[in-house]
Amino acid sequence: MAAGVAVISVRLKGEPTAVVVASEVPVVDDEGQVTAVRCPAAGCGALVDLVDGRIDRHLMLGRECHTSGVPVIVGED
Template sequence: MTFSVRLKGEQTAVAISSETPLLDDEGQVKAVRCPAAGCGALVDLINGRLDRHSMLGQECHTSGVPVVVGEG
């Protein structure tokens, strides 16, 4: 699986995961691993965006950013 994350004012980051994403009953991706270096948390996707989550006791900088998920 590959997915890309675009942070405000930055290029799109592409992450590749060997894990299968968590899917809902309709086959839509509902959770992925956070691509931020040092994070890797399993994060829910809400309306195509990473849900708020913490890294090292602070909110991860990828919280709320849009995610594009595809086969890869």
């Protein structure tokens, strides 16, 4: 995923999958594995680590963002 648009698919518990198109390319390691993405939550946009395929715990406006811990699938558009 060296160039292009990233499509981030997030499934929140009890809700349908939300698909977010991110204009920024995710952060990848030497093996091409995605290690961090922009949070797709409205009003957040924090650059957060992916831990075991899940968005790491992070804060939005001083409170834990509701996407913390949700699984993410990252693909190319």
